[in-house]
Amino acid sequence: MSNESIPSDFVAQNQLKITKLDRKINKRRNKGKISDKRSVPVDAKAKQQKNIEIQTPKSPKRKETFPQYISEKQIDNLLRNENSNGRQYIEGQLRINPRCHKYAYLSLSDDQYDLLIVGLKDRNRAFDGDFVVACINQPDKWHTYRGQKQKTGVVVYIREKVHPRKTVGCFKQRGAFTFLYPRDHRIPLVQISKESLQQFNVCPSSYEDTLYLVVITDWVKPKFAIGKIEKVLGNIGDIKAESNAILLECDLDVTPYAPYGSDVMKGLPDSDYSLTENDVKNREDWRGECIFTIDPVTAVDLDDSVSCKSLENGNYEIGVHISDVTHYIEFLSPLDIQISKRATTIYMTDNVYHMLPKQLCQVCSLSPGQDKLAFSVIWEMTQDAKVVKYHFAKTVIRSCCQMSYQHVQKLIENPKHNWPDDFLNINGNYKLSDLSTKVNILHNLATQMRKRRFQNGALQIDQPKLYIMIDETTGLPISYDIEERQDSNREPSKHVLNMTQDTLQKLGIHLDVKSSASLHASIKRYEQELETENDDTRTTMKYRMMVINNLCSRAMTRATYICSSSVKAEKELRHYALNVSLYTHFTSPIRRYSDCVVHRLLYSTLENVEMPKEWTKKLCKSIAANCNIKKYRAKIAQERSSELYFTYLIDLKGPMITMGIVLAVNENFVNVILCQFGLKLSLSFTQLENLADVKYSSDCSVPTINIFWKQPPVTQVINIFTLLYLKIEKHPKSFQLIGNFLPPNSKSEILL
Template sequence: MELPTKLTPKKTNRRKKRSKSGHKKPAINSVNVISKNISELSLDNNYVEVLTSLNKSRQVQLKNSQLKCDVQTDHVKGINNLTKNSKHTRKKRLDKQVKEEQFPTYFTETEVEEGLKSGQLIKGTVRINPKNPQHAFVSNTDSTQPDYFIKSVLDRNRALEGDEIVLKLKPEEEWMDGQKTAEVVYILNEVHSRMCVGILKPLEHNSEYAVLVPRDKRLPTIHICSLSWPGGFAKKPKLYQNILFSVKILEWNVTTHAKGIIVDQIGLCDDLKAETLSILKEFCLDVTPFNIDQIKDYLPKTKNIPEKEFQYREDIRTECIFTIDPLMARDLDDAVSVKKLSNGHYEVGVHISDASYYLPEGSPLDDTVCKKATTIYLVNNIYHMLPVNLCLHCSLLPGEDKLGFSIFWEMDENGQIFSTRFARTILNSCVQLAYEHAQQMIDDPDKEFTADELPKIHNGFTPKDLSNTISVLQKIASNLREARIRNGSLRIDQIKLLFSINPQTGEPLDFMAYENKEAHRLIEEFMLLANISVAKKIYDSFPDIAFLRCHEPPKYTMLLAAQRCLETCGIHIDISSSGAISNSLKKYITEDCQGLCRKIVLNHIFTKPMTRARYICAARQKNKNVFSHYALSVPMYTHFTSPIRRYADIMTHRLLAASLGYCEKPQWTVDHVRAIANNCNIKKYNAKRAAEASSDLYLAVYVNSHQPYIQDCVVIDVKDRSLDVIVIKTGSCVRVHQNKCQGQPKWDLETIPSAALDSNQDSDTERNKKIYRLILTYPPTKVYHKSQTVIIEMFSIVKVKLSKLPNKYKLNAYMLRPKISHR
């Protein structure tokens, strides 16, 4: 099928956005690169000409080939005033307006400032329920209290996922089960880009608008004016029923729909390349190639290290230093070393690529990298934060002199640290080991490796040297990990899939679950220690602009609900601290099949209450306890060990260099650091979600090509008309609806009495979620001569047939009738 010509964006002017009342919205720091207006998009010249010619009566003017925000507003008003072609269309529109609810006007900036100061208004971030977008939540600053509940799209008042908003509480009589309800009265920062991906469909008896149905249910349907339709859509809309479009929301005045404009035509549904591009667009990730003309002056011209660097850096090229990474890794950020000291202690070294040396602050290259903020890892591709040639230049490749930033600890084999020092270094890695190689050395320290069993070893070292080094590091790492766990560290793992891809077609051939072995944990332990050490150093040196990473405690009410739910199954979890949760979970996780199922369910349940770790500027925090990292159970943490793929680490490197006297203290304002932290938070989270979506896409394609695909699943929640299960092999969470059960069994629910509330806990602060047991009664059939009763509750195992949903990369679940065992 021939696809219509794409609409290609190009740059336009930015104009400050005003509220309904005419007051300007608060300015946003220039470092924040999140899209705010359609002005950040651009339109194909031909398309602009069409808009201009069709809207001359509305004086749509183009200046310097840029479409300004006032033109957007005028264009949307012009759309609203288009001639109505028939009485039928007018009647349909009038009927529809009766059902529509107009959003209330936002408070003025002055009203917001006064309300926040007096405590009558509340500031927060919107979280929308992805399965029921009518409902949204904003965290309560008091973690012992339930979140504020926004019970409708009208009350959400045009706010989208992640937006920073201002709330006004509803009257107490409108609260629900003791949970405070609220409405949005102002949007401080439109964090969501207002971009979405979906399918374009015609509206019945309406020649002026089509409707874009977003894939993300949290977004409204979007009416697209005929001026924005692709060529041929008006006459043959069915040609477009399987084509994905990228759309920008321009206006959203009524609850039923927004209005927007097509930005790009992505491609066909189910095409892996088009679907991957749609994921990148949906999560607003910039994968635009670097402009070589702008950055070429900042790229290294030779592999040779400048002579001046030898004058002040510590030369450690003769030491046994090596990397341990995934087998096909290209970004080699970190290396490790260890040597025995004369006093019987060890000097353990972690050596990180000095990528910040090649990234002059404020240069065009630095500005571009700052906006990208992170490397994006999808199943079929890696989109690097740095230019690819700079990635290779910075990577600690074996046998090559490299610039590093090193941390050295003097410690004993128990992991007790006696001293810590930092230094800029010149190093030469002797080998690039994979985790598989390191694991063999851990499993069999005395193994004699042949030349073809390991990669080439440089600098005169032998396999035995590597094996001895890994043995010492493994012993220290194990003791460090045990001490960290005793201190309260909590780890909640979820299944991560690795795919093998057909090089000709790009389709998935097979997949496997990522296995976290001792070799992975060895490296992880020393990277954690490095990050903890650097956090303390940069905060002690620059408490006003230290770039830290905090992880706030989980929502207590959600932890309490999880605890009560599990007690109905005979599982008792102490939720008083991260360490208490960790110790409690260990009691129920065993190596057998039942223990594996319990682990999957428990990890899922305790992932939900956890807050998202985030980067912060230390000066913005009034309480030093805010710096702490709940899951790691440490008072202070940062990211330092991956500067090739995270801009946050570049920030930390610059601060560490200044703290050691290698350069002057950065002249950063608190607002500058905070803006970069916010951008890093957004881009890191979006990159994570894109990686998960990419994995879902390839899994759905694999399932679709391997029908029938039947898997064992463990039940995590029974609802009144459905149940949620996790596929044991893939970790996918899918919903089985009542009408998706083989044999059409009778569906009966039994309420399980929940544990009594603690006497100190006010029942009004806990939303009373009912916990169900499902009783399925299957009728007799030709195959099953007798009726059959099956009881399903949390931790039950069921067989489910999985299939791919049409035009989506989501899985559909169909529960099979259990077979009757004959004894």
């Protein structure tokens, strides 16, 4: 190293330091504080000094900081003046990879990979779900993925902070500081102030055993944010504390409404309310018609009912009657504002948290034998399910029966069966045979309409949903069930769908993704082939269909509510899976605030009455955005609640050997679907460190893992669709389900 790279005064400064250091050492030796009997040769000392003299000074450590934001005014100007063919700035909702939180994404056009944002610094204080603006990097900073360039970028502005900036985790001491380690790895470490620790009397001995809810107050350095304790939730492993943690982390409000008679509840009818003349005034009276509800056996909030009547001309009069919730809620009243903020009912395994106050749920629920207010749509339909005419009406109805899906299924399978008297509890002068006839007419019409809908290009993707049954006395899980669910209301990313098509094609699965109709036909073709196979092949194909459906569903973007006056083109309102130009929700106002909004808008249109002056485009957009957020968070909370209680059930019964099918292959892990439960797990290869050697390859663009087991000495080849024996159990330290690889010829019995 030449002296040219050293500051001119560096040697002199260090010589002076050495001289002073020698004096201090000699002085301390003389005082007997240091006993060093070894002599240091003069030339060694000179050499040591020479070495010090030529050392390069350490440059001051540069503090890593976030990039500065661009102002809102500048951002708006930049976006307004951009050319669509050469955009430098992208606006959208940030998505952070939950398994690899280093990577975040913004959607680009259909024919491109998502914009990739790498690391906390480039994410620039944005959290998952935030609406942000990002600047696209120069091409030399783009990443290469599967031989193609993927654009990268940096967040330069947060348009809307959607994420609540709250997180759940446990504390750990690092030096003099205390940090929260979030359970959600998409959130950075959070340094907790001493004042906050003292305020909640947090004892270091309980750091790693207790769950805390923390709110993030600042984020200056990329490595960690700053926060304070908002609530102590309880001990890790306590199922109530764990369940509460899910709700709080999803920022869902489940606090009870104010007591009946308070200002918020002013004017609200009590639970045993009887309709008045004022209530039924100017309504169509349908109390003499045969109307009934069809819901899950555990349903309490009955917000939709149906009717069916044969007409003299051979057609049918079909009615759908929805609870008229908005009759009882004044627009923008204190209660209406609270309901709009909650936006949805939340279904957890151990509880249901209603969007409406309990007494209003009871007043609005279409219970059998009681007069209720409804908003109805009535069609006249031909026997081949063609609509002749229709009309909407505010009505008063009286349901005669509360049916479950199981009841209806039995009536469809055995329409002429002589069911016992206690099969259904029927009010009014109706017989079980009457209801069976009406149910089968409705089923026939629905089947024809569904068939026609798919022929016209609709799409249906079924995925299993896990339900956990709990003991009402202890609150602990006792069993589980699987229900097929439809996930067909979302628009796909064509690029991701094409990638899925290419991957599956290399494995012998051919999907046509040109349209929703062709995709639906491809999926159904494979499902129909199941019927002609033997039991073993049928089971394997059933599991393969789980992977196909999941991969196709993963390509879909979430359906969202939107203010129709804010779109630039009507095609933005199209519903992809149903293949209809316009679609909205209407049938569940007891559990969805969006439906309440639709009821008000529809009634305003039908009666040609202006909406209140407070109803604006801005308010509509705000309500739609909040409904989207709360709908998604409630969905996540419900899924996590099922996984929590399933994990608890596994912990009670002990580890279980089961089958998993591979969903995705990575260099460091594979993702699997547990075939019997529909849950997804990520399996890391680190668990095989002393048991096997692992080799990754992507020959022919098909990611493949070879596991060379030591005992027994066998080689296991893993790619998409591979069936694996797995041992699933609760993580020893956290309340999470984990899976462990087992050798392919394991003799372990599969417990189902």
